[in-house]
Amino acid sequence: NYIFASIPASYWQERGLPSLVHFDLSNNLLTGSLPHDFGGSWQKLTTLRLGGRNFLRGNLSPNPTSFLNLPFLKELDLSSNFFTGTLPPNLYQMSSLESLDLSDNELSGTVLPDLYNLHDLYFLDISQNADLSGTLPSSIGKLTTLKTLGISALSGSFPEELWSLTSLEALRVINSELSGTLPSEIGLLSSLTELAVSGNVLLQGSIPSEIGTLLHLERINFIKNQELGGSIPSEFGLLPLTIMDISDNGFIEGAIPSEIGLLGSLRWLSLINNDLSGTISSYIGNLSSLKTFRIYANRLTGIVPTEVGKFNFSFCHCNDLPIW
Numbered sequence: 475n476y477i478f479a480s481i482p483a484s485y486w487q488e489r490g491l492p493s494l495v496h497f498d499l500s501n502n503l504l505t506g507s508l509p510h511d512f513g514g515s516w517q518k519l520t521t522l523r524l525g526g527r528n529f530l531r532g533n534l535s536p537n538p539t540s541f542l543n544l545p546f547l548k549e550l551d552l553s554s555n556f557f558t559g560t561l562p563p564n565l566y567q568m569s570s571l572e573s574l575d576l577s578d579n580e581l582s583g584t585v586l587p588d589l590y591n592l593h594d595l596y597f598l599d600i601s602q603n604a605d606l607s608g609t610l611p612s613s614i615g616k617l618t619t620l621k622t623l624g625i626s627a628l629s630g631s632f633p634e635e636l637w638s639l640t641s642l643e644a645l646r647v648i649n650s651e652l653s654g655t656l657p658s659e660i661g662l663l664s665s666l667t668e669l670a671v672s673g674n675v676l677l678q679g680s681i682p683s684e685i686g687t688l689l690h691l692e693r694i695n696f697i698k699n700q701e702l703g704g705s706i707p708s709e710f711g712l713l714p715l716t717i718m719d720i721s722d723n724g725f726i727e728g729a730i731p732s733e734i735g736l737l738g739s740l741r742w743l744s745l746i747n748n749d750l751s752g753t754i755s756s757y758i759g760n761l762s763s764l765k766t767f768r769i770y771a772n773r774l775t776g777i778v779p780t781e782v783g784k785f786n787f788s789f790c791h792c793n794d795l796p797i798w
Contacts, residue, residue, distance in 0.1 A: 494519055500551060501526030508532050514540030525553035525575055535559035542568060549573040556580055573597035577624055587611040599624030601648045610636065626650055637662045644668040655679030661687045672697040680704020686712050693717040700724045711736040719744040726750065735760040747771040756781050
């Protein structure tokens with residue numbers, strides 16, 4: 475839907491909708507702010523979704539926020555709005571929460587370690603809030619049911635307890651200040667289907683080959699990591715990938731592994747603006763599902779193989795190499 479309006483106050487004032495269990499106005503064009511008494515009468519509410527393409531604003535922190543005191547709330551989605559302020563203290567006490575999405579807002583301040591004491595969380599995304607700060611503490615290891623984790627702007631290093639979260643299916647580390655290397659222990663995340671490591675200015679080292687042991691992994695994104703180097707692991711050819719985007723990294727070098735030709739389900743392949751060298755061999759002709767192919771701004775030589783011509787591309791950008 476595309477509802478372009480503010481949320482009527484009658485929904486929550488004067489005991490409005492006291493039996494409400496689910497409230498979902500996500501992916502609309504909602505405007506305005508949420509007053510501090512928003513949702514206060516919805517004592518049975520378990521799901522509150524206001525994320526997506528909305529334009530809601532307001533500071534979450536200066537006053538107690540009623541919807542953060544709802545005793546049975548399990549899912550809270552405020553993503554992709556314009557909320558500001560720090561994370562409210564009562565958020566850290568919402569022991570009933572199972573899913574929390576605050577991504578893509580304008581939140582600031584320090585993320586307290588207490589957030590990772592919400593032991594029932596299976597979804598936690600606080601990424602794309604540029605002014606949040608803090609570290610990823612060892613207590614992250616307590617979230618044993620976590621399936622999705624999205625973080626940004628945090629500093630420090632990856633705690634070893636992170637790699638014990640074997641239920642994790644999606645890990646998104648975006649625009650953080652985490653330093654050090656991505657360790658080989660990432661290969662312990664055996665349930666992972668999505669890995670996004672992008673815009674991390676302090677992350678060094680190379681892409682661990684152990685990622686090639688994650689046999690459920692479908693989407694890999696390593697984008698704009700200024701200090702990341704090494705080569706593309708040949709082990710990636712063992713994965714059921716549909717998307718592989720390794721672009722705009724500082725020091726990714728070497729040849730494109732021929733094992734990529736084993737990725738028969740690959741739909742998106744982007745390797746732009748790295749330091750890759752060598753030629754593109756005919757293995758590319760095995761990528762029968764490929765729709766997007768981007769390899770420009772490297773040190774590749776030769777021509778794009780004739781096998782590429784048989785594909786029905788939605789987008790092909792390799793304009794610094796001759797085409798077959």
